[in-house]
Amino acid sequence: MARTVTFPTASGDGQGLLAVPQAPGPGVLLLPNFRGLAPDTVAAAQRLARAGCPTLAVDFLHRVPLRFDDFYEQGPAALLSLDLGTLADDINGAAAFLLRHPLVSGAHVCAFGHEGGGALALWAAAISPRVMTVSAAYPARQLWRAEGIHLHGFTGSHVLLHLADDATSFTPADAQRLRDELQPAGTSVEIVTYPGTRHGFLADIRPDLFNDAAAELVFERTATLARVAAAASA
Numbered sequence: 001m002a003r004t005v006t007f008p009t010a011s012g013d014g015q016g017l018l019a020v021p022q023a024p025g026p027g028v029l030l031l032p033n034f035r036g037l038a039p040d041t042v043a044a045a046q047r048l049a050r051a052g053c054p055t056l057a058v059d060f061l062h063r064v065p066l067r068f069d070d071f072y073e074q075g076p077a078a079l080l081s082l083d084l085g086t087l088a089d090d091i092n093g094a095a096a097f098l099l100r101h102p103l104v105s106g107a108h109v110c111a112f113g114h115e116g117g118g119a120l121a122l123w124a125a126a127i128s129p130r131v132m133t134v135s136a137a138y139p140a141r142q143l144w145r146a147e148g149i150h151l152h153g154f155t156g157s158h159v160l161l162h163l164a165d166d167a168t169s170f171t172p173a174d175a176q177r178l179r180d181e182l183q184p185a186g187t188s189v190e191i192v193t194y195p196g197t198r199h200g201f202l203a204d205i206r207p208d209l210f211n212d213a214a215a216e217l218v219f220e221r222t223a224t225l226a227r228v229a230a231a232a233s234a
Contacts, residue, residue, distance in 0.1 A: 002046055005056070009093030011086045015062040016094055017042060019049035020103050026230035027104040028222065029095055029131065030057040031113035031120035033203075034140075037061075040203045041117075044219070048112070051223035056098045058090055087120070088127045095130035106230025108132035112222050114162075114202045115169075116140045122178075125156030133229040135222040137162035137202055138170040156187055157232075160225050162218050163193040164201055192221070 002019040017037055028048050032041045037059050048055040060082060095109050110133040111121035118139030125131045134156050159182060161175050172191070179189035194201065194217065200209035202218060 002042060002049070004059075005097070007093050007097035009089040011089040012063075014090045014093045014097075015059045017045055017057040017059065018055070018101075019045040019057075020054040020101070021049050021052050023052065024103045024105045025052040025054055026106050026223075026226035027095075027098040027101070027109040028053040028055040028226050029091070029098060029109045029111045029121075029124065030055050031091070031111060031117040031124065032057055032060065033114060034116040038205065040205045043204055044112075044202070047215075047219045048223060051219055053110075053223050053226050054098065054101055054103045056094050058094045060087060060090055091120070091124045092128045092130070095124070095128050099130060107233040108229060110135060110222065110226035110229055112136070114138060115200070118170075122151060122154075122156075122159070125159075126151045126154040129155060132156055132233065133158045133160075133225050135160045135162070135218075135225055137218060138164050138199055141170060141174060151181065154182055154185060154187060156182075158225065158229070159187060159189045160221060161189065161191045162221075163191065164197045164199045165193060165195050166198045167193075168199045194218075 002017050005018045006013045006015050030045050041057050045055045045057045098109055111124040111131045112135040113121040114137035118136035121134050121136045125134050175191045182189055194214040197211045197214045198209050200206055201211040202215050204210045
């Protein structure tokens, strides 16, 4: 069962969607794609909860008045226009809220997302000491190019990168550059490519792109990463 929750941040109340399993498990901070809490983000939170991970999907757009009929068109521009300090406050507040939940085990959370959310998941480990592991699927490069998001101060211990087979956006060369950037600080970077997939294969709102078998592997590997990290920090 997923429910809307609010949590305190340095910029005011944050908001998100919380999905929890029946038993305790490692916390996963789900950073949404450019379109916020779209159906594929909600489905991802529920799948991670079924895998045993209490999951909080952060709603970065709850402060932005969007018309429902234009949500998919307005969402990306609205997210990219948000103040970086507010985004960072929402991430830190969400991670702290998740760690206080009675069903969350361990002292750190795993950040997860795809495309824009994947970039934000990587950024989360650079701005929040509560995030120690990251699972990111084909993270969007334009967040680094245009929005001033950088990975300086990255403290994550392990990064798991999920790449689409067609590599039209985040390519193996991009993944290798990210590995070269993070490894000197002691971060291990694992790169997994999913055969037969196209960019967007986690978006179940796009039947032309969605690959359920690959998506299930992504969620399983994310849950495993979160469990290992939680056990190490217990």
